Amino acid sequence: xxxxxxxxxxxxxxxxxxxxxxxxxxxxxxxxxxxxxxxxxxxxxxxxxxxxxxxxxxxxxxxxxxxxxxxxxxxxxxxxxxxxxxxxxxxxxxxxxxxxxxxxxxxxxxxxxxxxxxxxxxxxxxxxxxxxxxxxxxxxxxxxxxxxxxxxxxxxxxxxxxxxxxxxxxxxxxxxxxxxxxxxxxxxxxxxxxxxxxxxxxxxxxxxxxxxxxxxxxxxxxxxxxxxxxxxxxxxxxxxxxxxxxxxxxxxxxxxxxxxxxxxxxxxxxxxxxxxxxxxxxxxxxxxxxxxxxxxxxxxxxxxxxxxxxxxxxxxxxxxxxx
Amino acid sequence: xxxxxxxxxxxxxxxxxxxxxxxxxxxxxxxxxxxxxxxxxxxxxxxxxxxxxxxxxxxxxxxxxxxxxxxxxxxxxxxxxxxxxxxxxxxxxxxxxxxxxxxxxxxxxxxxxxxxxxxxxxxxxxxxxxxxxxxxxxxxxxxxxxxxxxxxxxxxxxxxxxxxxxxxxxxxxxxxxxxxxxxxxxxxxxxxxxxxxxxxxxxxxxxxxxxxxxxxxxxxxxxxxxxxxxxxxxxxxxxxxxxxxxxxxxxxxxxxxxxxxxxxxxxxxxxxxxxxxxxxxxxxxxxxxxxxxxxxxxxxxxxxxxxxxxxxxxxxxxxxxxx
Numbered sequence: 001x002x003x004x005x006x007x008x009x010x011x012x013x014x015x016x017x018x019x020x021x022x023x024x025x026x027x028x029x030x031x032x033x034x035x036x037x038x039x040x041x042x043x044x045x046x047x048x049x050x051x052x053x054x055x056x057x058x059x060x061x062x063x064x065x066x067x068x069x070x071x072x073x074x075x076x077x078x079x080x081x082x083x084x085x086x087x088x089x090x091x092x093x094x095x096x097x098x099x100x101x102x103x104x105x106x107x108x109x110x111x112x113x114x115x116x117x118x119x120x121x122x123x124x125x126x127x128x129x130x131x132x133x134x135x136x137x138x139x140x141x142x143x144x145x146x147x148x149x150x151x152x153x154x155x156x157x158x159x160x161x162x163x164x165x166x167x168x169x170x171x172x173x174x175x176x177x178x179x180x181x182x183x184x185x186x187x188x189x190x191x192x193x194x195x196x197x198x199x200x201x202x203x204x205x206x207x208x209x210x211x212x213x214x215x216x217x218x219x220x221x222x223x224x225x226x227x228x229x230x231x232x233x234x235x236x237x238x239x240x241x242x243x244x245x246x247x248x249x250x251x252x253x254x255x256x257x258x259x260x261x262x263x264x265x266x267x268x269x270x271x272x273x274x275x276x277x278x279x280x281x282x283x284x285x286x287x288x289x290x291x292x293x294x295x296x297x298x299x300x301x302x303x304x305x306x307x308x309x310x311x312x313x314x315x316x317x318x319x320x321x322x323x
Numbered sequence: 324x325x326x327x328x329x330x331x332x333x334x335x336x337x338x339x340x341x342x343x344x345x346x347x348x349x350x351x352x353x354x355x356x357x358x359x360x361x362x363x364x365x366x367x368x369x370x371x372x373x374x375x376x377x378x379x380x381x382x383x384x385x386x387x388x389x390x391x392x393x394x395x396x397x398x399x400x401x402x403x404x405x406x407x408x409x410x411x412x413x414x415x416x417x418x419x420x421x422x423x424x425x426x427x428x429x430x431x432x433x434x435x436x437x438x439x440x441x442x443x444x445x446x447x448x449x450x451x452x453x454x455x456x457x458x459x460x461x462x463x464x465x466x467x468x469x470x471x472x473x474x475x476x477x478x479x480x481x482x483x484x485x486x487x488x489x490x491x492x493x494x495x496x497x498x499x500x501x502x503x504x505x506x507x508x509x510x511x512x513x514x515x516x517x518x519x520x521x522x523x524x525x526x527x528x529x530x531x532x533x534x535x536x537x538x539x540x541x542x543x544x545x546x547x548x549x550x551x552x553x554x555x556x557x558x559x560x561x562x563x564x565x566x567x568x569x570x571x572x573x574x575x576x577x578x579x580x581x582x583x584x585x586x587x588x589x590x591x592x593x594x595x596x597x598x599x600x601x602x603x604x605x606x607x608x609x610x611x612x613x614x615x616x617x618x619x620x621x622x623x624x625x626x627x628x629x630x631x632x633x634x635x636x637x638x639x640x641x642x643x644x645x646x
Contacts, residue, residue: 021410022373028403046403047370050345072406072436076399080351080369083395087344105435112428113395 010035010157010210012233012272012306015051019239019277020073026302027051028073029275031235033155033212035137041065042153042214042235048077049084055303055319059088066131066139067098068216069150070105079109086117093120097141099149100125126151128223136160142227144218146252152216154227159310160186162204169202207310213268217275219249220258228266232312235300236262237275241289256286260293270314274300333358333480333533335556335595335629338374342562342600343396349625350374351396352598354558356478356535358460364388365476365537365558371400372407378626378642382411389454389462390421391539392473393428402432409440416443420464422472423448449474451546459483465550467541469575475539477550482633483509485527492525530633536591540598542572543581551589555635558623559585560598564612579609583616593637597623 011034016027028045032055039061041048052059067075078096085094096106103123109115124131128151131139136158141151164184166176174180174197179189188198213228215236228234239253248255256273263271271294276286283299290297303319334357339350351368355378362384364371375382390398401419408417419429426446432438447454451474454462459481464474487507489499497503497520502512511521536551538559551557562576571578579596586594594617599609606622613620626642 021407022370024373024377027373046372046400047345049369050347050350054347070436072402072432072438075436076403076406077369079395080399083399084344101435105431108428108431108435109395112424112431113393113398115395 009159009310010212010308012212012235012308013055013057014272014274014300014302014304015048015055016045017274017276017300017302017304018045018073019275020071021278022046023278023281025281026278028077030077031214031274032057035157036135037061038135038137039063040137040139040155043068043074043216044077044081045073046076047080049080051302052081052084055305059085060090060092062092063094064132064139065094065096065098066141066151066153067096067102068144068152068214069146069148070099070101071147071217074217075102075105078106079113079115082106082109082115082117082121083113085119086115090119093122096121096123097126097131098123099151140227142223144216144224145221146217146219150216150218150252152218152224152227153214154231155212155214156209157211158209159207160184161199162206163310164203169197172197172201174202208312210308210310210312215254215259217253219252220254220262225262225266228262228268231266231268232308233270233272233306233314234259234263234266234268235272235274238273238286238290239275239277241280241285256289257293260290260297263290263297264294268294269296269312270306271297272300272306273297332482332633333535333631335535335558335631336378336380337595337597337623337625337627338371338378339368340597340599340623340625340627341368341396342598343394344601345369346601346604348604349601351400353400354537354597355380358480359458360384361458361460362386363460363462363478366391366397366539367400367404368396369399370403372403374625375404375407378628382408383413383415385415386417387455387462388417388419388421389464389474389476390419390425391467391475391537392469392471393422393424394470394540397540398425398428401429402436402438405429405432405438405440405444406436408442409438413442416445419444419446420449420454421446422474463550465546467539467547468544469540469542473539473541473575475541475547475550476537477554478535478537479532480534481532482530484522485529486633487526492520495520495524497525531635533631533633533635538577538582540576542575543577543585548585548589551585551591554589554591555631556593556595556629556637557582557586557589557591558595558597561596561609561613562598562600564603564608579612580616583613583620586613586620587617591617592619592635593629594620595623595629596620 013032015030018026030048031042033040140154213231236259238256287299305317336355338353341349353371354365356363463477536554559582561579610622628640
C-alpha cells in the first residue's frame, strides 16, 4: 500500500478470523490496518506471527498494537510476535495498547521466556478516549459490553489534501518530482524563483475522513452504535446467528443480525463480519443473516484484504494460505 | 493406537518440527507420544492446540506435558492449549513438568487471561531424575547443554509380558474375551473351574524395553550420549548443517552431523531429526548430512507419525494438513 496523492490509502488485512477456537481455515483473531507503511494491529491471537509472515507485512515497519481485552484468543500471540521480531532483528520501537493487565502480562512474558528483545517495547494501559493522533490518523478506544473490561477501536484517517491536480501544478511551474509529493501531503513548497505554492493551489477539496471501527468482543451496545455512525468500514464480531441469541447474551457477543442492525442504523458504508464461531465454518449462515438486514455486508476470511481509496471505495482481495 | 496383546504399542506424533521461527509448512516444536490412550507431550510451542486438533489426539485423554526449557518456541502454546481444553470442557486433570520458572508462568497465564479452566492443572518444577513411573512407562529428565536450564527426556516402556499365544490360551481353557486382555497385561486370571492361569503360561519372553529419547535443545553433550545408549528412537534437534557449526556452538544447538554421531556411537535404532532451521525448508541438507554418518535417520515433518510395535520396529505415516 502506498499513500500516493490520488490512489490507495488504507489496507485492512485480516490475519485471523476464527472464533474462540481456531479451525484449519481460520486462525485466532488479529487484523492489521496499514497506512503509509505503518502497521496498526487490532488484537493478537495465538500464532499471529505466522499469519503476519504469510501476509508479507514486514517485521521492521512502524507498528502499534491495540489489544481489545485480556481473553486468551485475543492476546496469546503477543509473546510469539515479540520473539519473532527479536529473532529477525527488529530495531524499531513497538507500542502496545490495552487494558491495564496487559502491562504485567507482557513484562512477565519478557522476563520468563527469554524474549531477548532487540527493540524497545512500551505497553500502555488504556481507558476510553484518544490513544494517539499522528500522521493524519487518530486512534480512539471506546469501552464495550463483553465480560470484564473490553474495548473497541475507532481509526479515523483525515487526508491532508484533496486530489492532486498535476495539470494545475505544471501550470503554476511546479516540476514533477518530490515537490508534488510534498504538496499532496499538505505542505507548502517554494519554487526556485521564490514563489510559494500552497497545497490548496494544486489539490481539490478534502475528502470526508475515512473511519474504520472495530467492535472488539461485545454485546450490542450504545458506545459501538454511536462510534459506528457514518463509518466507512465497521468490522464487527458476529459470533452467532440469531438462533443462538441466548448464548450471545450470556457470553457477551453479537449475532450477525445485531451487527447488521447497528450497521444499518449507524449509516455504515461497509460491514465486515469476523470472529464467528467454528460451528459456522464457511460462515454462510452468518452472512445470509446479516445481508437480510444490511446488504452491504461481507464475511472476513483469513488473509483477506480490503483496500480503501481516498473516497472510501473498497476493493476486496483474497490470498490463499501459502503451503 | 491400541496397546493390544501383540500389535502396536506406541505412536510418536510430530505436531511441530519448525526451528525457532515457524514456516508455512512447519509449526513450533511439539511432539506427542501416545501409549495406551495416554498423551505425553514433549514441548508445546505456539499454536500447538491447532496441530493437536489436526492430529485428532482427543482433548479429554489422560495427558502429561513435559517442557524442556523456557524458551518461547517451546512453551508459548501452553496457554492456548489450556484455553482450548477449557472451552471444550476437559475434565481430566493435567500434569505439566518443566523448569521451576514454569510454575509462575502457568499461574500468571491462568490469572491474567481468563483461562477459566474446567479441570485441575498441576505444574511440577523438575530436576534431573525420574519424573514418574506408571502404566509400564517411566519418564526421566536429564539436563542438557543449551542456554540456561534445559532438559531432555527419556521415555522407557517395558511391556508387562511377551507376545500373547492364543493357541496356548485355548489349550489351557481360557475363553477368548477379557481374560485374554488381562493375561496380556501381565495379570493372572482365575477360570470358572477355579484354575489359575499366570501370564507366563500363555505369553512368550518379554521383549526388550522400548526407549524413546528426546534431546530437547542442546549442544552435543555426555548426558544425551549416555541416555541415548541403546535407544529405540532418538529424537534429536538438528538446527544446522556443519557449515554453521559456529552458530550451533554459539546458540547451543546440534548440527545434523553431531546428532548422527551420537546416534551411531550410542547404538540407536532410529534417529529422527527435528527442530531444524527455516533456512532448510524441506530439510534435505539436514537429512543428507546425517545419513552420511548414520544411515538409519529420517526427517520429522509436521503431523508425521512413527508407530512402534512391541519389538521396536517402526512404521512411518504422513498426514496432510487438513485445510
